[in-house]
Structures are given as C-alpha cells and as structure tokens.
Amino acid sequence: MITDQDTDFLYLADTLPKMYLAFYKCFERTLNEAGIEFYLLPNTKDVWAVDYMPIQVTRDEFVQFAYNPSYLQPKVWQKTISNVDNICTSINIQPKKSRILVDGGNVVKATDKVIMCHSVFTENPNVPEKQLIKELMELFQVDQLIFIPTQPKDFTGHADGIVRFLDDKTVLINKYTKEDKGFGLTVKTALHNAGLDWVEIPYNPYSNAKYKHSNGIYINYLQMKDSLILPVFGQKEDEEVVRLFEQLFPKLKIATVNSNELAYAGGILNCITWNIKL
Template sequence: MVTDQETNKVYFSTWLTKLKCWQDIRMTLEQARVPYGLLEGTQDYWVRDFMPIQVTRNSYVQYVYNPDYLHTSPDYRTDGVACLERLCFPDSKVVKTDIVLDGGNVIKCDDSVIMTNKVFLENRQWSKAKVMDELERVFGAEVIIIPWDHHERYGHVDGMVRYLGDGRVLLTNYGDFAPEFAKELVKTLSHKYDVTELSYPLQKPSSYNWAYINYLQVGKVVLMPKLDDPENDMAYEQLHNLFPDASICRVGGIKPLLRRGGGLNCVSWNVCN
C-alpha cells in the first residue's frame, strides 16, 4: 500500500489556483522543494474525494463517486479516471469497483485501510459483509472500520485519524471534548495500531483546530495550517515530535478553505510516481 510517507508529488485542481490561499500553498511547496502539478477538467477543488486511490506504484482503485452530499448537486461530480488518464502515467492500471465512496474516507496504512462506517450507509443495497469483502478485494488489504463522527457531515476519516508509519496512527483531539468517543476510537484502533492522540488543553478551543489532523504529507514534508489561534504552536510542537525526520511547514491563508469544510489534505492528491 502506497502511504503518504512514500509519495513524492502532489496535485491540485486548477480551480484552487483561483483562490487566494493558492499563493501560500504554492510558495510553501516551492520553498520545501515539493514537486506539484495541476489537474484539468475537475468540477471542484476537493480532489482528494474523487481522484483514484493509489494502491501500488502503478495501480489505482476507482470507486463510484456519488456521495450523498452531492445528490442535489450532481454538477460537482468529477470523473477521476478521466483526470488520471490526462496525466498519462506510464503503465498505470485502474481497478474499478461499484462501491460508492469518496477518497476523504480512506486512510492508507502499510497493510491496511482505515474508513468510517459511513461507507455502509452509502452502500445500503449491499450487506456489510459484502461491502467489506469488496473493499478488501480492491485494496488488497485489511479494512478497519471506525465510528463516524456525526458532527462532520461528510463522514470522512481524514479529519479524524492519520497514519504515522510503523503501525502507528494519530488521532485528533477528541479526548479534549468528547472523551467517551475518544475511548471508543482508541479501543477500535488499538487492536491494530499504536495510537497517539493530539491534545490542546484550552478552556476556549478554536472551532478550526480539527484542521491540524488534516495536514498534507508528501514524503518527508508535512504541510500544516498556520492559524491565528492558541492551538497553532501546540499542534506544531506535537507534529514536530511525531515526525522527527520531516520538515513541518506552516501554510497561512487557508481559513477560506476551512470555512468551506475542508483542509489541506482535502484539496490535494499525493502520489508516488
């Protein structure tokens, strides 16, 4: 399974370049010497959700991108395979599945995939057992299902947990405000992984501190938000300690993205090529 730690290039929608935050993102990438490219023909800039999921260097999984939150806005659906074909990656192979999914609900680990149980809601025409069998077939890996955080309408996992490598995962700071839910997540995840939790022990937490778990990692470079809140330095210190061999780069100007419900991982598609 190709993990974030193994990626070496990142892509964004051309739509993102029309937003002011693009200049901050582009400048940070260039200063960190991270190769990047732009995707043509997308219908929005949340590329994580519709682009094929890279499993090995030359193989990708393409799912049915028809999430419930776009049922009333079909014009925002993008054909991820068409975008991939325009990139002309040599020898790339796409494995297709009828599973309804979006990439924000997939965290790749070395030998497993983490998802929220919203995937069952999106595929109610199938039994849970059949959904699991199909997911494990196309990913060629164990699938770990965790509870959906219903405060996040999209059911995405990339705002909840991330893979650190070597069997370790990072959980966002549920322990600060939802300790029982945090215990449930840790119990589920600890059967497979060593779990570390972010924490911001503040009386008045920022409503945007979820964005720190939604960092973008390309190899040994981690891009995190630079926000004007007390959690910013706390998050930086914790990520710095968790990624001792990586460069932690702060990106400003992304609050307009956060107001729209997504962060740096949501607008990016990192691959190994």
C-alpha cells in the same frame, strides 16, 4: 498499499486557484519552499481532489471508486462532480474501476491496513456488509480493514479528519474534549480492538461559528516522502502542534500554511491534495 510517506508528486485541482486564490498563493509558496513539485489536474469541478481521484494501491495500480456520495445528491451539488475518467486520461492513468461508493477522504492508509469510517456501509446499502469488506480488502490489497465511528454531524463521513497513521502500528488522533469526549472514547476503543496504539494531537474547532468549519483541526495535514505541511489557524494551539510534529516526524521538513480560508469551506490540506508515487 502506497502510503503518504511513499509519495513524491502532488496534484491539486485546477479549481483551487479559481475558488480560493489567497490560500492558493500561500500554499504555492509553501510548496515551492519545501521543494514539492505539483501539477494542476485539468477540468475539475471542485477542489477536494482526494475524494474523487483514484486510490493508488501499488506504483502502477490505481482503483477508481464511484464518486457520487449521498451529500452531493441535491441538484445544486451534482454539478460539482468532476469527470474523473477524463482527468485520468489527461494524466495518463488507467485505473481499475469499482462500483463501490468511496470518497478518498475516508481512506486512511498504512502499508498493510486501511482505516475507514462506518459511513462506507451507509453509502453502499445494497452491498451486504461481509461482501463489501471482502471487496474493499481485495481492492486495497491489505491484510486489515479497520472501521471507526463516523463523527456525529459530519455529513461527509470521512476518516481523514479523525485519524492518520504515524507508522504501521501507531496512529494520530484528535484530542477530543467537551462534547466530543464520548466520541473520542469510541474511536479509541475501535483502534484498541484493532491492535493499534495512538498519540493525541491538539484539536480545537469549538469556537467555530458553524459545525462544517474545519478551523482548529490539525490532523488533516499533507504528508509526503520528505515533507509534511501542517494547517495553522492563528490559534494558541498552532505552536504546540508544530513542536509536537517536529518530535513525531524528526526526519521530515515541517512547514505550515494558514488554512483558515479553506477551512471555512469545510476542508483542509489532505482534502485538496492528491499525492502519488511516480
């Protein structure tokens, strides 16, 4: 499996500068300063590129899952589903296609394992669970598929706002407090049962006006071969998170970008980025 730390080229949706121009300008400047080369995916209909673009399994192999999640079924949202076939053709990628419904935001990758939320089962009710697990493991080409609970009220059911891999044996997880503390315990239990250790990182979305707002969720960062870009929000946790990530990733260039505008829409950096290994 190609992991984030293997990737060396970044794609963003061409809708990003159209929909969130102020954020885009800041992000573009941060990427340029970090020396990260990027390209805009053509003819997209939404900014959340990681969800609809294929999963890179090896350098030359991509898997394109069906992208038609339950939360986009209302007619008003159907028009936001991009034609991935056309996009892939335009960038000379020919992925293997799967009938399974999977959002890329629900695929958290290590070299030999993948973490997903239970939502993948509810998104594919007509596929028996054992068959679904078998097919996913074969498509991902991994030895272990780990399932964690879906965060309550998260209509997307994505794992990339809950957990990320530090290395093949350790993950980063949100430091849940208040009403989320019980949920955090169930996540830790699932990780422990899978043989993984964890490090907690600051997490503070509790003052957000709406549940869908992602302000204060730092785990949805962009990681590539030489760099890691953290979202910051003008909160007291910003500085603590930067110091912690400098310790956790001493070989990477750590940069930050104010992500409030994007977070109000419900997503952050991993959501909008499709980074691959060329």
